[in-house]
Amino acid sequence: MYVALALFIIxxxxxxxxxxxxxxxxxIASNWSYIDHTITITFWITGLVFVAVxxxxxxxxxxxxxxxxxxxxxxxxENKRLEWWLTVGTAIGVAAMLAPGLYVWRQFITVxxxxxxxxxxxxxxxxxYRLPGPDGRLGATAIRHISDDNPLGLDPDDPRGAxxxxxxxxxxxxxxxxxxxxxxxxxxxxxxxxxxxxxAKMDLIPGxxxxxxxxxxxxxxxxxxxxxxxxxxHAFMRGFVVVAEESDYxxxxxxxxxxxPTAQRxxxxxxxx
Amino acid sequence: xxxxxxxxxxxxATTEVEDLSLHHPHSWLTRYVxxxxxxxxSIQYTVTALVIGFIAxxxxxxxxxxxxxxxxxxxxxxxxxxxxxxxxxxxxIVYVLTAVLLGGFGNYLIPLMVGARDMVFPYANMLSxxxxxxxxxxxxxxFFAPGGPTxxxxxxxxxxxxxxxxxxQESGIILMLVSLIVFIxxxxxxxxxxxxxxxxxRTRGMxxxxxxxxxWGIFTASVMALLAFxxxxxxxxxxxxxxxxxTSFFMPSLIELGxxxxxxxxxxxxxxxxxxxxxHPEVYIVALPAFGIVSDLIATHARRNIFGYRMMVWAILxxxxxxxxxxxxxxxxxxxxxxxxxxxxxxxxxxxVPTAIKVxxxxxxxWRGDIxxxxxxxFALGFIVTFVNGGLSGLFLGNVVVDVPLSDTxxxxxxxxxxxxxxxxxxxxxxxxxxxxxxxxRMMNEALGKLHFWITFLGTYAIFFPMHxxxxxxxxxxxxxxxxxxxxxxxxxxxxxxxxxxxxxVGAAQLLxxxxxIWSIRHGREAGGNPWRATSLEWQTPETxxxxxxxxxxxxAVYRWAYDYNVPGVAQDFIPQNMPPEAVPLGARxxxxxxx
Numbered sequence: 010m011y012v013a014l015a016l017f018i019i020x021x022x023x024x025x026x027x028x029x030x031x032x033x034x035x036x037i038a039s040n041w042s043y044i045d046h047t048i049t050i051t052f053w054i055t056g057l058v059f060v061a062v063x064x065x066x067x068x069x070x071x072x073x074x075x076x077x078x079x080x081x082x083x084x085x086x087e088n089k090r091l092e093w094w095l096t097v098g099t100a101i102g103v104a105a106m107l108a109p110g111l112y113v114w115r116q117f118i119t120v121x122x123x124x125x126x127x128x129x130x131x132x133x134x135x136x137x138y139r140l141p142g143p144d145g146r147l148g149a150t151a152i153r154h155i156s157d158d159n160p161l162g163l164d165p166d167d168p169r170g171a172x173x174x175x176x177x178x179x180x181x182x183x184x185x186x187x188x189x190x191x192x193x194x195x196x197x198x199x200x201x202x203x204x205x206x207x208x209a210k211m212d213l214i215p216g217x218x219x220x221x222x223x224x225x226x227x228x229x230x231x232x233x234x235x236x237x238x239x240x241x242x243h244a245f246m247r248g249f250v251v252v253a254e255e256s257d258y259x260x261x262x263x264x265x266x267x268x269x270p271t272a273q274r275x276x277x278x279x280x281x282x
Numbered sequence: 283x284x285x286x287x288x289x290x291x292x293x294x295a296t297t298e299v300e301d302l303s304l305h306h307p308h309s310w311l312t313r314y315v316x317x318x319x320x321x322x323x324s325i326q327y328t329v330t331a332l333v334i335g336f337i338a339x340x341x342x343x344x345x346x347x348x349x350x351x352x353x354x355x356x357x358x359x360x361x362x363x364x365x366x367x368x369x370x371x372x373x374x375i376v377y378v379l380t381a382v383l384l385g386g387f388g389n390y391l392i393p394l395m396v397g398a399r400d401m402v403f404p405y406a407n408m409l410s411x412x413x414x415x416x417x418x419x420x421x422x423x424x425f426f427a428p429g430g431p432t433x434x435x436x437x438x439x440x441x442x443x444x445x446x447x448x449x450x451q452e453s454g455i456i457l458m459l460v461s462l463i464v465f466i467x468x469x470x471x472x473x474x475x476x477x478x479x480x481x482x483x484r485t486r487g488m489x490x491x492x493x494x495x496x497x498w499g500i501f502t503a504s505v506m507a508l509l510a511f512x513x514x515x516x517x518x519x520x521x522x523x524x525x526x527x528x529t530s531f532f533m534p535s536l537i538e539l540g541x542x543x544x545x546x547x548x549x550x551x552x553x554x555x556x557x558x559x560x561x562h563p564e565v566y567i568v569a570l571p572a573f574g575i576v577s578d579l580i581a582t583h584a585r586r587n588i589f590g591y592r593m594m595v596w597a598i599l600x601x602x603x604x605x606x607x608x609x610x611x612x613x614x615x616x617x618x619x620x621x622x623x624x625x626x627x628x629x630x631x632x633x634x635v636p637t638a639i640k641v642x643x644x645x646x647x648x649w650r651g652d653i654x655x656x657x658x659x660x661f662a663l664g665f666i667v668t669f670v671n672g673g674l675s676g677l678f679l680g681n682v683v684v685d686v687p688l689s690d691t692x693x694x695x696x697x698x699x700x701x702x703x704x705x706x707x708x709x710x711x712x713x714x715x716x717x718x719x720x721x722x723x724r725m726m727n728e729a730l731g732k733l734h735f736w737i738t739f740l741g742t743y744a745i746f747f748p749m750h751x752x753x754x755x756x757x758x759x760x761x762x763x764x765x766x767x768x769x770x771x772x773x774x775x776x777x778x779x780x781x782x783x784x785x786x787x788v789g790a791a792q793l794l795x796x797x798x799x800i801w802s803i804r805h806g807r808e809a810g811g812n813p814w815r816a817t818s819l820e821w822q823t824p825e826t827x828x829x830x831x832x833x834x835x836x837x838x839a840v841y842r843w844a845y846d847y848n849v850p851g852v853a854q855d856f857i858p859q860n861m862p863p864e865a866v867p868l869g870a871r872x873x874x875x876x877x878x
Contacts, residue, residue, distance in 0.1 A: 012655055012660065012663065015736075015740070016663070016667065019667060019743065023671075023747060026747065026748065030748075030751050031771060031773055032748075032751035032752060032754060032755045032771070032773070032774060032777065033751070033754060033755065034687070034754050034755065034756065035755070035756055035769040041687075043683075044683055044684065044686060044687055047681070047683055047684050048678065048684055048687070048688075051677060051678050051681065051684055054677075055674035055675070055677055055678070058670075058674060059670060059671060059674055062641065062645060062666075062670050063667055063670070065645055065649075066645050066648065066663065066666060066667070069645065069648040069649050069651075069653070070648065070653055070655070070663065073584075073648065073649065073650060073651050073652065073653050074653050074655065075585075075652050075653055075654045075655070080650075082585060082586050082650060082651055082652050082847070082848035082855075083586070083649075083650035083651075084586075084587060084847075084848055084849055084850050085587070085589070085650075086587050086589075086590075086591060086845070087589070087590050087591070087592065087593070088589070088590070091646075092590050092593050092639070092642075092643075095638075095639065095642045096635060096639060099634070099635050099638040099639070100635055103631045103632070103634050103635060103677075106631065106677060106681055107627065107628060107631045107681060110627060110681040110682055110683050110684055111624055111627060111628070111682070111683075113683040114620075114623050114624065114627070114682045114683040115624075117620075117683055117686065118620035118621070118623070132537065133447045133539060134447075151535075152534075152535040152536060152537060152542065153535065153542070155537055155542065193617070196536060196537045197441065197442075197445065197447070197536050197537050197538060197539075198441045198442035198445060198447065198536075199439055199441075199442060199550060201615065201690055203690070203756075203758065205687070205755075205756030205769060206769070208686065208687040209686060209687075210615055210686060210687070210689070210690070211615050211617060212615055212616050212617045213617070214550055214551065214616075214617045215441060215534045215535075215536040215550065216534020216535065216536070216547075216548070216549065216550065217534070217549075217551070217617065219617035232767050232768060232769070234756075234758055234767070235758075236689075236690035236691070236758045237439075237690060238364075238434075238435045238439070238442065238760045239442055239447070240442050240445070240447030240448045241360045241361050241364065241433075241447060241448070241449060242360070242447070243360075243364075243760060243761065243762075244360065244758075244761035244762055244763060244765055245765075247765075247767075
């Protein structure tokens with residue numbers, strides 16, 4: 010009796026907890042509200058299944074518990090019809106979650122052609138950023154170019170990098186309403202650029218370039234957390250993203266210095282090679 | 283299903299043996315230490331794994347103390363915290379769950395349940411345990427090594443696992459990799475035994491489709507482990523080479539705290555593919571034996587045939603096969619080619635179908651049964667609730683785009699503890715309460731068992747269910763303290779403290795189990811040979827506990843499947859698998875099923 014009651018309380022209690030929980034996702038600040046919708050769909054379907062299964066168990070435990078005057082136990086090794094119905098029903102439920110999931114994933118990996126590029130570089134345990142400058146192109150980089158004067162390893166031979174704007178240890182500024190493709194690079198170990206308000210996240214991997222994209226939809230200052238374990242400083246690898254109106258963003262951009270004034274370009278390059 | 287193809291039984295000659303030819307052990311040393319008896323090896327495996335389990339539990343206490351009350355315990359700094367989570371995770375997954383379910387239950391139950399006298403390669407079986415023990419010693423040695431055990435996380439992702447920003451990179455990571463290599467070598471010897479014994483060692487009449495689901499689960503998991511562990515083996519060897527000899531399998535050119543290292547050209551993602559090619563099947567290597575065992579616990583204690591036996595077998599095989607093509611769902615935000623997402627999300631959600639079938643069949647076995655709420659049954663019920671909860675949250679994480687905001691958060695921690703931490707542990711407890719009388723001849727104390735069940739089941743549910751919501755909030759996993767963030771309300775830290783207090787209570791309650799386990803060896807109620815009135819062969823041995831060779835002079839012959847409970851027209855509520863058709867007592871049954 011009390012076993013059935015415990016199961017009943019678990020089923021109902023879990024739903025009540027879900028509805029009353031003060032712990033819920035942060036208000037969104039990007040175009041990825043689609044992701045929130047898919048989570049909501051998944052909550053509905055899985056919630057219904059969980060409650061149905063546990064309540065059915067509770068009822069069985071109460072109704073068919075051992076009693077001196079036992080009702081006849083059903084000897085039924087199989088019931089093809091029932092088993093197929095359950096299989097098909099489950100398949101439909103799974104498809105109802107998978108289809109919107111894959112649809113949104115397609116959007117997630119398809120970067121709009123007009124997206125601005127911004128590079129995010131991670132190293133233990135700080136974030137750096139690089140913006141393409143007036144030419145709209147990021148210069149090439151390599152680990153072998155890294156030095157005290159060139160902390161992000163820009164290729165000195167690549168003219169596209171000359172006007173790149175570096176932000177080290179500061180905040181990443183993004184204009185509201187414009188799609189941005191974040192190009193991700195790590196100098197040492199795995200990291201993950203995670204802004205809960207953006208919903209999107211992606212690992213940064215040494216030796217390769219990864220990406221994700223989003224369109225900021227709300228101004229404000231949002232925290233960046235590292236979400237891929239990167240050594241003892243992992244929990245302290247924080248930063249900020251500032252989403253601003255276009256005019257404020259322009260004002261900020263004016264104050265940034267290009268990576269390399271043109272005069273400096275040639276001589277040290279050849280020496281290093 | 284209960285039909286008896288008698289011709290098949292009659293054709294085979296009986297296998298009566300001279301006592302001498304069984305190679306009984308002659309000394310204390312060969313009987314209890316270097317034993318080749320699968321049952322002794324099973325106990326060695328189980329006891330060793332339980333010791334590791336309690337160490338891992340203690341480590342989880344320390345990490346929960348740090349998370350619940352950050353800064354209060356000065357000796358748990360960030361480095362120590364990462365060492366704690368790494369060792370807790372690796373110990374539980376490989377050295378406890380895999381070892382108990384395959385090495386422990388596999389060794390005890392496979393030969394007895396298929397009617398064999400022992401494993402087919404007893405000497406390799408013995409070596410398997412000693413390799414396992416050596417692996418355990420190497421693993422524990424890392425606590426005393428310079429720099430301590432590795433703190434790379436149980437996934438051991440390079441490059442950080444072997445670089446100086448990670449604790450334990452001096453020697454801990456080397457000992458971890460060597461320990462895994464030894465473990466896998468040892469497991470291979472055991473695993474081959476389990477597979478070959480099921481295929482070749484079954485007694486007369488024990489067709490594959492008459493085997494108890496426990497055997498199906500352990501058998502399929504063993505086949506999977508033999509295919510999956512080699513990926514971890516090579517990954518461990520390659521990382522060891524990267525660490526010791528400067529190769530660059532997994533190491534691209536990179537900077538370590540300001541200095542450029544000599545590595546170049548390797549791929550960190552390659553390690554992740556190898557690791558998860560092992561790591562995902564590993565989830566089911568733990569789950570399938572638990573599925574099998576729980577099916578048998580439910581059928582026995584609900585006095586009803588398992589519903590849809592053939593579908594259950596096919597579901598086990600389907601899950602086993604599918605689990606090899608879902609691994610990259612652990613890598614949706616790893617930076618691998620994003621087009622993989624479509625494939626792996628689809629395969630991952632397809633695997634939910636056979637898994638759901640298993641759940642339906644368990645609860646449909648309860649339906650119209652005669653449910654005895656014994657301790658094993660309670661653990662089986664607790665397993666279903668926990669597993670369904672954890673399985674459903676897996677549908678969030680498997681569905682690629684839904685995973686993006688949730689991956690690497692506490693949601694993941696809550697999910698995998700539910701589905702492959704607590705759920706199999708509940709089955710292990712249920713199975714120990716269930717088979718203890720066969721192993722020792724005595725029952726475990728029921729009142730203590732029930733107390734243990736309620737604290738463990740309700741406690742773990744109350745720990746891990748709310749933890750999902752920390753993840754939804756955006757709290758990352760593997761932070762030694764949650765710290766401040768504008769979107770963390772103060773109540774989130776309160777939730778962390780609450781989880782810690784509960785974890786301490788639930789952890790302490792495991793001492794009830796430990797006490798019961800030891801106390802009952804001498805003081806438990808005498809069990810007799812078949813206290814649960816069960817059908818499968820291990821309960822029909824001539825002696826309890828079964829001696830070396832299991833069956834005395836003659837191995838049993840099998841006439842039916844393992845689930846003939848409450849067959850209409852039969853005078854008792856179960857028919858043992860080895861009861862000849864002419865011996866089955868026909869007639870009306872007394873109303874009360876006999877067992878209370």
